[in-house]
Amino acid sequence: MKKIKFCVDQAVYKNIPGHRYIKINGWILSSEEDTIQVFSVLNGKQIHHKRFAVERPDVQKKFKRQHVRLKSGFDIKIDLGEIVPEEYRLYVKKNGVTQKLYKLDSSDFAEIEDRKSLTLNVDGIYIDKDHIVVNGWSVSQTDRDIQFKVTDSQGEEVELSMELRKREDLYKLRLTDKKHILCGFKATFLYDRDKEYILEVTDTVDKKTLSLVPGELWKARRYEARKGFIIQAAKKFKLKNIYKVYRYIAENGVRGLKGYLIERINSNVKPYDEWFKEHQLTDKEIEAQKKKRFDYQPKISIVVPTYNTPLNFLQEMIESVQNQTYANWELCIGDGSEGNQELEEALRTYQEKDSRIKYKILPKNLGISGNTNGALELATGDYVGLLDHDDALAVNALYEVVNALQEADYDVLYTDEDMTSYDMKIHKDPKFKPDFSIDLLCSHNYITHFFVVKTEIIRRIGGFRSEFDGSQDYDLIFRCVEQAKQIKHIPKILYYWRMHENSVAGNPASKMYAYEAGKRAIEEHFKRTGVAATVEHTDLWGMYHVIYETPGDPLVSIVIPNKDHIEDLEKCISSVQERSSYKNIEFIIVENNSEQDKTFAYYEELEQRYGNVKVVYWKKEFNYSAINNFGVQYAKGDYLLFLNNDTEIINETAISEMLGCCMREDVGVVGAKLLYEDDTIQHAGVVIGIGGFAGHVFVGLDKDDYGYMVRPRINCNYSAVTAACMMTPKEDFLSVGGFTEEFAVALNDVDYCLKIREKGKWVVYNAFSLWHHYESKSRGYEDTPEKIRRFENEINKFRKKWKEILDNGDPFYNSNFSLEKEPFNL
Structure with missing residues (x-):
């Protein structure tokens, strides 16, 4: 009789009052055709147990020649109640053959007994x-x-x-x-x-x-930093870069190269608190700001809700306003402390000394929205700014807001912010934000503080709504930006968010009601704007996944240029055909300059196998832009998905995720999250200016890494995405003339995205559309002198054409970040 292969990974005997059980997990080698039964015998009697099938890709990989089922793992739990276990036997019956897998006797139970909770x-x-x-x-x-x-x-x-x-x-x-x-x-x-x-x-x-x-930890950190840097560098190595390394070693030696790499690593680890102190205003700059007389000097009403605010918090908040270098402000406080005499006395004293400070004692605590609305009733300014009772403003916060208002009649303004220690002496966790990004806002409240809005708008929308308490700012921001014609982001740290045990900053998971309110705020935004979408929580609290509907399920034309490499093309097409839950698709394979006879035989077989595949033939020299433009002529769909032949779909909703975004009237391009074969990031957005022209961000991070401000994990906007996997409405594609054919190899996708941005439409990075990208297998890298010259020529054309954005900076990449270091570093 052939023995059954198995493994018991762990056996647990938990012996806590109310929680007494035996738990065993492991795997049994079996295929999809095998019939498996598992049963338990406790103290000589067969007993009911809960058994769960567990996915074990590790087992499947180890025994790959034996066609092992994915769910070969098991998890068994026997609730004991009052039973004292003395002996236990676990049996498996496979295809009619029974075998004992595991046993525990009284001595074993004594050894594995766990009384810890x-x-x-x-x-x-x-x-x-x-x-x-x-x-x-x-x-x-x-x-x-x-x-x-x-x-x-x-x-x-x-x-x-x-x-x-x-x-x-x-x-x-x-x-x-x-x-x-x-x-x-x-x-x-x-x-x-x-x-x-x-x-x-x-x-x-x-x-x-x-x-x-x-x-x-520092010893480990240095090792990991060096290892990580080398791994990321290796992924980016091209032939011309290897030549540079050889030259560097020849000139500086191996030790010199090592020093260079360590310098590169350490250059990115400067503590933020140190950077913050270096960028504080000097006394001379503060005095100059105080003397500045603007042509337009609006009054700014800062509204603050208070509720039993600790007096030291109150003092620091008020003094941060009084210290402003711009003087035309009023501080409006709505207090719902219900008889806190000490707090009332403090407010009265401040008001007597400074008439710009107003306060209102509310009849009772109306909650954060009600108390803020009470403060809002006191506001007489042109603009309203939001400040929490335990936070503080930078000394130049209002100055920078008014300075921005000299250039345009902005309806809404917001700034960067950071978090501080309890005593506000240490600054950390800076939020260097992008310019206005609607998809990022629908993924989480990235705007938060310091938020300033025209008073007429906040009154028109009815102020704060108590039913959104916990995320009342989020709801208000949505309703304000819906009314705004011009929104300004000021890329300066002008708001200090204090961390303490009662703040969301200190313990975000402590306020689940706030995340539910945030979800409803997004849903209400979609109702008001007529967008059909579902909002879900992600596994990161306060971050949301918006799933847009695809009404009518329109045809998507997938355009794939191909030269030989039929194994890659087969993997690409079959993965989409078999895994994608969105089925209304067609493939336009643009054959260009293949040299192998088997390639053309494969094309015929492919068209016969699938009724939605069409092969068209490009007979001129390679030009990525021209080839794709040619392929679009044969596309019947209203939406185009440009796809490299060395890609593979991962999740079944990858196409529907992209299409849902793309069907919005305000969207012109949607990109996906692309991973290397080892599940590290190859593409999660493109920033203009990195490397002197444009570059991918978050390259080499693990697919589940949060990255900066969680951007690799949530939908957001960028100036560009890669056309290795890029969807666009055909109408928009044709309206801008498709891909610019003077960009034959490089930057054609970035150029296309920027043309779409000029039309006033969004470019969206969809973090929930997952694909593997094996990168440049078909054509190879730009590694010959001729190819390098062509590449550099196209970069120069790009710099000339898009000089304005290169000079002014990418709006979705904070200007405080370096363009020379790894992305999102100061």
């Missing part, structure tokens, strides 16, 4: 500039909340920022259940290299601790 797993610990970051997950068998705390070597508690995350991966592996799916965490705190730290995790019944030594 808390599980803590750490996925990674690393240093991010001036912070230590701990990623992991923790589950409690009790129904108590899990608490996190960090103390230093002197026993002093350290301010800790916590993010809780959904862990769908653990649920799929049956390592947690639906009830505990929000078990992932990211713990971040500011560190001192001379101290050691302890992370304590507790559910009040059980406790786990983790030692964190900055010196040891």
Whole structure:
């Protein structure tokens, strides 16, 4: 009899009152044709157990020749109740043959018995500039909340920022259940290299601790930084770059190259707090701003809701307004503290000393929206600015707003911001934002602070709505930008958001009601603007996934240039045909200069196999733009998807995700998230100016990495995306003359996107349309002298044509970021 191949990975005997069970997981080698039954015998009697099939791609890969089913894993749980386990046997019956897989006797139960209620797993610990970051997950068998705390070597508690995350991966592996799916965490705190730290995790019944030594982490960080830099550099290496390396070694030696690489790595790790201090106004600049007399001097009403505000917070907030270098302001405070005499006295004192300060004692606490509306009733200014009672403004905040208003009659203005420590002495976590980005706004409230709007607009829309408390600013911002004709982003850190235990900044997962209100704010925005879409939470709290409908399910024409490489083309086409849930598609294969007879035989077979595939023949020299323009002539669809032949669809909704965005009237181009074969990012948007012309961002990051401000993980706008996978309405394509044919090889996609931007339409990066891109397999890199000259010639043409955006900067890339370093670095 042939033995069944299997493995038991883990056996657990949990013995906690109310939570007594045996849990066993592992895998059984089986194919889709095999019949598998698993049963348990406890203390001599067959007993009911819960069994879940678990996906095990690792097993499938290890035994790839045996056609193992994906769900070859098992997770078995036996609830014990009051039963005392003495012996346990696990049996499997495969195709009628029974075999004992596993056994536990009383001595085994004594050895594996677990009376602890808390599980803590750490996925990674690393240093991010001036912070230590701990990623992991923790589950409690009790129904108590899990608490996190960090103390230093002197026993002093350290301010800790916590993010809780959904862990769908653990649920799929049956390592947690639906009830505990929000078990992932990211713990971040500011560190001192001379101290050691302890992370304590507790559910009040059980406790786990983790030692964190900055010196040891720095050693690991240097190694990982160098390794990561070399890996990313290797992915970008082309022949001409290798020649540069050889020349560099010849001139500077291997040690010199090593020093250069380390310098490149370390150049990007300057602590933000240090950068912040270097960019503060000098006393001379402050005095010059105070003396400045603008032609247009609007009054700005700053509205603040207060509720039992600590007096030190109140003082710092008010003084940050009084210290403004622009003087035509009023501070309007709506207080709902209900008889807080100490706070009322403080407000009265401030008002007596400065008539620009107004306050209103409300009859009761009306919530954050009601209290803010109370403050808004006092406003007499031309513009209204929003300020929270525990935050502060930079000294030049209002000056910069009014300075911007000299250039145009803006309806809405917003600035960059950062977070501060409790005492506001340390600045961290800067939010260097793009110019107005509607898709980013529909993914999360990236605008937040400092937000300024015309008073007439905020009154017209009716102020704040209490039913959106928790995300009342988000709802208000949507309604304001819907009314705005001109929106201005000021790329300066002008708002300081204080982190403390009661703020969303300090513990975002503590306010689930706020995220639900945020979801409703987006949904209401779509209702008002007539957009058919569904809004879902992502596994990152406060980030949303908008799924746009595709009314009428129009035909999508997929245009793929091809020269030989039929294995790549087959993988590309078959992956879309088999995996895509969107079926109204056609393929236009543009054959250009293939040299192998088998390629043409394959074309015939392909057209016979699929009724939606058409091969057309381009007989001139290679010109990417001209080839695709030629292919479009044969396209019957209203929407065009330009696709490289070395791509492969990953998720079944990849095309419908792109199409939903593309069918919006305000959108002209949609790009996708493209991954290398190792599931690191190849494309997640293009920024104009990087490298002197244009470059991809987030290259080499893991597909699940958050990146800067979570942009690789959510939909947002860029100036351009790659045409390796790019969708556009055919009407727009024809209206701008298609791809510009003078860009035969390089920058044709970026040029096309910029032409669409000139029409006033958005370019959208859709993070939920996932594809593998094996990159330039068909044509190779620009690695010969002739190709390099052609490439450089097209770059020069691009620089000449798009000089304005290169000079002024990409609107979707903050001007504080360097164009010379890796993207999103100061």
